Amino acid sequence: MGKTLYEKIWAKHLVVSKPGAVPILYVDQHLVHEVTSPQAFEGLRLAKRKVRHPDKTIATLDHSVPTRNRHLPIADPIAAEQVETLKNNCREHNIKLLDLSNPDQGIIHVIAPEQGAIMPGMVVVCGDSHTSTHGAFGALAFGIGTSEVEHVFSTQTLQQNKSKTMRVRFDGDLPETSTAKDMTLAVIGKIGTAGGTGLVIEYTGEAVTRLSMEGRMTLCNMAIECGARAGMVAPDETTFAYLKDKPNMPTGAKWDQAVAAWKQLSSDFDATFDENVVISAKDIIPQVTWGTSPGQVTGIDQNVPSPDDFSDPEEQESCRKALTYMGLEGGTPMTEIAIDHVFIGSCTNGRIQDLRAAARIADGKKVNTAVTAIVVPGSGIIKKQAEKEGLDQIFIKAGFEWREPGCSMCLAMNDDVLKPGDRCASTSNRNFEGRQGKGSRTHLLSPAMAAAAAISGKLVDVRINK
């Protein structure tokens, strides 16, 4: 019987497999940031252990860093301490750190591929659930806890039980006005926020292979939001073309050898998945969340649901709770929801294609006077590229703020925080209660939809209001 992509990578990384014990899996790349690493480093120190492979480890500052006034010291003393701690730890353990003075600094899941740290077939981990992003390269990538971060530091391995698999196949072509964000939201809407629990998802189908690497990263980034351990896409020519000129990539004959091996990284035709989901890509219209979990999502041309629209009593109750928190009434057309903030950025949608899509909508327009809109590039490289293309000027002229790279308002750990009752159209990945600030209300959508909402002051259908 054939093997799935996941099973191939798993088998290639199994170091120890003993009956009655958890298997030990080798880790090729470890990504580190300031929030989930300090206690792991402390654990190393207490146990007098070293980082086994600093050369397989890369760190950045992203979660708690400010996105303005970078020339000033960090005002929040706790954030400042986290930043200093990571700097010291990286120095002590000889780990490459892209700190705030590095022009390439940015969100860990944006910079890792830019730095050539991600290759097909790798096992990639990070103390961060959105590590699933790197599955876009045909890598097995997932988030881990702080004890596990320490485990990887010490041993370059992880104790890990094998997951079951799910194939999500997109049939047909995606409409031109829809994006990878709409695809990933549509999957979560279909299978629910626990629909992928414990599974590794492989996304397949024409609509997936036609996506750029940026699109595939957006797709895999939100695999975790349906509970999946990881999401992945088999590598192909698009993948290889993206990787070719990145730092650290092999060259010459070594490159050819690598590509030949990477081409083997797809699920065999007779491989079986534990679960199968099929989605019609042509029916995916721009998606927007209405509630407080990413699974509470609908098409922009729909109405906010009412509790009565659900048959399951638990879903009815969660709808009721979500509507109360969001300050919405069932039956309201999505396009009548007025917003006062727009956030364009995050590890989901802070890449150059996302900024181009938003800029196309914003070009020559003005942000609605009732709206505060910020654009936060995912990395220094993206910021520079956007400025080269004049995107920053389009945004600034339209009334958007143009910021420095970081996680920013996706999780509001820095000073980019909403106030209670603020309603934000956001290109990020989580719309949990309080995610963007206590009492704040989040609607997840694509960059183009976010830009359109900024201009109109309401959620709008980007297919009609261009």
Add this chain to the structure above:
Amino acid sequence: MEPLTVYEGIAALLDRTNVDTDQIIPKQFLKRVSRSGYGAYLFYDWRFLENGSDNPDFELNKQAFKGASILVAGDNFGCGSSREHAPWSILDYGFRVVVSTSFADIFYNNCFKNGILPAVVQTADLSQLMSEIRENEGVQFKIDLAAQQLSTPKGTVVGFEVDEFRKECLLGGLDDISWTMQFDSEISEFEEKQRSTDPWLWSS
């Protein structure tokens, strides 16, 4: 990690169900950069009054429970978030064993990663243990991990469940890292092999 084999200590009673991680360690303490010192914040909102002094009504503040190292609590202990700060605070406070009828999944695993034994006992046995603590506050219980038994001065012997692999690790004082490090030569062999089969993964 300290091996846990036969263990004796004062048993403290926390007769509450669904004790969640937000109660175990409130979120304002999650931004700290160290792993030690969380014991000072364990059950913070229950344990201290607004003015920062000890809450005399909170169970663990009883004089008889000072120095307790076995926590006996109600069903579904440790539910809520995955924060590892919860077991860190429990261990740092001085508890080595938590006894309950059930634990939340992530918390349960996080306990073993930090050298804490979460001992799962039957409902009737938990009631018996709780009543013995009530009758004689400050009583010491004895845990024999190899035998999977908990005994009391009254002669009560209660069996508990524990995952076999995790039990071996606790008995040997092997944290996950120590356990994996037994296979250091296997890891090195794997690396040597990968260097030749996938040289692009080895830039240096």
